Amino acid sequence: MNIPYKIYLEENELPKDWYNVRADMKNKPAPLLNPGTLQPMTAEELAGVFCDDLIKQELDDTTAFIPIPEEILKFYRMYRPSPLVRAYCLEEKLQTPAKIYYKFEGNNTSGSHKLNSAIAQAYYAKKQGLKGVTTETGAGQWGTALSMACAYFGLDCRVYMVKVSYEQKPFRREVMRTYGATVTPSPSDTTEVGRKILAEHPGTTGSLGCAISEAVEAETKLDGYRYVLGSVLNQVLLHQTVIGLETKAALDKYNIKPDMIIGCAGGGSNLGGLVSPFIGEMLRGENQYQIIAVEPASCPSFTRGKFAYDFCDTGKVCPLAKMYTLGSNFIPSANHAGGLRYHGMSPILSQLYHDGLMEARSVEQTAVFEAATQFARVEGILPAPESSHAIRVAIDEALKCKETGEEKTIVFGLTGTGYFDMVAYQKFNDGVMSDYIPTDEELEQSFAGLPKVDL
């Protein structure tokens, strides 16, 4: 069959349900723990922080399919289905017998897949009658997505943006403001935890873990607000399965069976969303795929982290999660893939990785930008630094096929565009980009801060 450059599903082929991979997992992800008692969090305890319907989704590890409400489907139809693209031009450039496909999530103003969960979380907040939500953002993609979603539902949106990004990416901030959000650089003096961190580290440019603490504290002090998060949580992975379900439907339409599926991994939501339906088949013994998570060598939670309970934030106000982690005190180097600079990893993906259903690779950023530039020049799309981690490994695998002559089918997730990352591209273009890999000593020091949990 003749495969088009871009496979678009019809509107009526869009998924009507999210797929909850936990329902098919024998080893369920470990429960969140109360940071005070170190005991599993109940729905009641979570209700002070999260929206009620989202808590249900967070805790539900038995329902395989959860219907997508019509209001969310309506919004999805504005920018979904996203195309599954056959990378004919890249294949030709590489002279590889491999067949390369990518699921492109960048064709919306947030510039990434983040909108898939943002609109869901905003919807449930609205449904609960809330006034608004608080959140944090690093590179700014999640904050932008949430601003868009809140503008659509008429919710107030307060974003704590990691200070270094706030200053280096004024345009991201301005997009959020255009959508009506309030953006505060973190750490700030608007919260207790922010003031404490500023007092202890006067010149700090902030971190995601710190911004999370501020956003959670801000929510608890506002009436009619809840906190929302753009990755890591089970609910976010659930919403992102729309990516994988569309990918699978598009492949099935043309009878394509992928050999490997590749995605970048920061908090894990994009990768989890992309691979869930495929891993579901593996868990049910129906099919076998090679699943590869790609992370920066500078923040290697899968490849060098520990599988342990850890704090999700610097201020230690959030629930603890059992995950692959570098320790909540780990300070990632100034890698340009801001979305991949989180110390932890999705508990679902952590469990799947622990159980051998996925593998992981780490790559250095100069090699990532080489792949990004090569991709941009032949496929047209200027990729986000985060997404380019997946491109790097996809190209590496396609080149291996060139050596062996194997005609493997490679699918990777192209999570977003790099239009707001031109400072990073400029460094690469000017040949002044550096690589950084933490030493074993640095990691050991960070692991020493892991909490002791006996369950």
Add this chain to the structure above:
Amino acid sequence: MNIPYKIYLEENELPKDWYNVRADMKNKPAPLLNPGTLQPMTAEELAGVFCDDLIKQELDDTTAFIPIPEEILKFYRMYRPSPLVRAYCLEEKLQTPAKIYYKFEGNNTSGSHKLNSAIAQAYYAKKQGLKGVTTETGAGQWGTALSMACAYFGLDCRVYMVKVSYEQKPFRREVMRTYGATVTPSPSDTTEVGRKILAEHPGTTGSLGCAISEAVEAETKLDGYRYVLGSVLNQVLLHQTVIGLETKAALDKYNIKPDMIIGCAGGGSNLGGLVSPFIGEMLRGENQYQIIAVEPASCPSFTRGKFAYDFCDTGKVCPLAKMYTLGSNFIPSANHAGGLRYHGMSPILSQLYHDGLMEARSVEQTAVFEAATQFARVEGILPAPESSHAIRVAIDEALKCKETGEEKTIVFGLTGTGYFDMVAYQKFNDGVMSDYIPTDEELEQSFAGLPKVDL
């Protein structure tokens, strides 16, 4: 019939030919004139500046359909067809009985429709065995598009970028560099005309007319190079008809007949491309549409210009065109829609407007950004300032329908995204954006510089 949110054509429904509206025009656009002799330019005279195949297209006013070469179709398939979107959410927000559609050209890395002609021009340059091309860019969308096209075909690309944009939009510049282009701020000391302008106006931040002069001069001094242009010329309008042909095919597929078609107009290529197939039907007496060109009140070539022969560039090295013009000495105010700040207008559109086949409106930029923000919040897409001119009038017309109860079908061209225009959005968000309308005296002074041409 149920109209989906986004109408996508199938790959095999993509246009195979461009449509040359001149073939159906009784009053043909006036020929280009040699700036030295003021006599019509021959193909031989043009050959020093433009590629041979493009000259043929420039001069051909009789062939209605010109086949799109397979190599260009291949590239088109990477990012086309572009979606024709039903603005359900905007309609609901406006509570209008009007049906609003927009053809969205922003889903490619150049961020606009410019890529449609860039890839064609790069292809013909490559086919002719050239080493590279020179061009100018204002806001940077054309330069980005051409850089992408040249990277794809392995051509050298030298861009003269209006200095104010070069400095205010470093990220646009960096995207071009990522695609391998050389970018020089204009006026520069690399050309005679640039040095002359710098000597006469030491602090100048440049203009499109000046950058054109530099790019043309640079080309004539380089072996194996030609000059290419992103708008105004007949050939560019021809390539952009892929927009209108797709739009018409998508509408026909659902039996939709538009009442009005709206587009922003700078040099006219996007508008011309969008409306050509519809105007063709009008010229052949098959159908009737209301066609509206929208331009900034600060640069009102249609609404307040003269229909006369004029220079296309400040340095007066380019051929003269008969067009609606504000005079080649006209200095547009610092409007944020950089792509609409050209003193002239496509000769094809000028003739059609002169013959009463189109109307034109001018709008002020604060009103444009109000429309842009309103659109972004309900339809998700953050529009370019240029495109937002069309949004403004589409919303105005939809609100008129609300008053009258008419269920008009409105189609407008959404030419691109505003990700690199956040300085402008910031000014709007901060409430410090200003409007400017040239006085009659200013225009009279500018008209005084029009060349005297007797043909």
